[in-house]
Amino acid sequence: MSKITFLGAGSTIFAKNVLGDCMRVAALQNFEFALFDIDHERLKDSEQMLNNIKRNLGSTVNIVSYTNRKEALRNAKYVINAIQVGGYEPSTIIDFEIPKKYGLRQTIADTVGIGGIFRNLRTIPVMMDFAKDMEEVCPDAWFLNYTNPMAALTGTMLRYTNIKTVGLCHSVQGCAKGLLRSLDMPTDNIQWKIAGINHVAWLLEITRDGEDLYPEIKRRAIEKQKEKHHDMVRFELMLKFGYYVTESSEHNAEYHPYFIKSRYPELIERFNIPLDEYPRRCINQIEGWKKMRADLVNDENLTHERTSEYGSYIIEAMETDQPIKIGGNVLNTGGLISNLPENACVEIPCIVDASGVTPTYVGDLPEQLAALNRTNINTQLLTIQAAMTGKKEHIYQAAMLDPHTSAELSIDDIISLCDDLIEAHGDMLPAFE
16 A cells, blocks of 8 residues: 655644645545654544545545654655744744843744744754655655755755745645736636745746736736735735745745834834744634634534645656646756756746656746845855854854844844754753764
8 A cells, every 4th residue: 555644743733734635636536645643642633634635535545643654654655844943832932032131023933033043943944854765765755845944944955955845835826826816817728837945936927828917917016015014015025026925924034134114113014023023823723723613623524625736736747657747846956047056946837747846947937036036045055054064153154044034133143043043942952063
């Protein structure tokens, strides 16, 4: 029996989406779905929920929970990764509250920025442990990574392990239609192309029947910016740099040095920037789960409709050899985006079939877009270097090169902040020299 292993299966709603999707694929009906999570209570919740869906869909998959990670991985053909190391408490609280003492404010803190750096540093060792287990018990498996920080984690797996890996983010497939809907433009019969890095990939083309839609998009965006709305940062970037970016405004507000600035506090109001958004979201999700748990886990009539998440479509394409196109995070080997570093992890169109994931060649990004990407890549590469060498100096360098952190703090304060964060994380981080 072939096997799909889900690491972080206690993420019950996400497990519902990805594995529920897989249950709706005819080619996967004889698979084992192996569930693993370090939170055994949440693991049991997910197992019960998935069995309810299985029964109501008439699926013939076999759902098995494991408390031993290596056994969950043994002989897996596909491994889905959806972990969060450290959780909301203490890790997210640390990532936000200590930088605040230095006057450094954040919105999400899970990609770059000082919060993204430390999320990487506590997650990369866990990912290396996954890879070590996989190289022993399922060396040919595909690793589908959904965990953030996407670019650095996926790049680490691709550069430092032998595991076949692709990073997946749902900001790509909804980007073009989401932009058009926000501007009251029709979404039918459009063609689009996206490339860049995760969360800062660019809508390079958007057309309908060969007509470039960008002139009308920008005309409407100028009008929309005259009033407060939820996507003001992305619209500002598009109007100044020429192209729309995939991930939300609350994310992009902290990827660039222009929006969260202590010297210009009025920008927060002007661009409707939700400071401390991620901690609020975590609290709401924790409270919401308490209310939702009984209905979701114990609903014997629970069913599922296939979502737009890439996971099930990738596995189906590999199993059936029916090709699909995805936006995947892969290593920039050979200069797939030719004006970005080859050791960077890029998000580009990829073809998936029985042979695996085949990235497509993009060529040069418009230079201003490549320049914005490189500012984030600098921090990603140095964070990986810090994690793999154990040298504290590379943590400092990653932070000193981060666009938002370096725009707000002095070198001395950046180093002091990193030291405070290292101390606060304690045993959640390996020892750095």
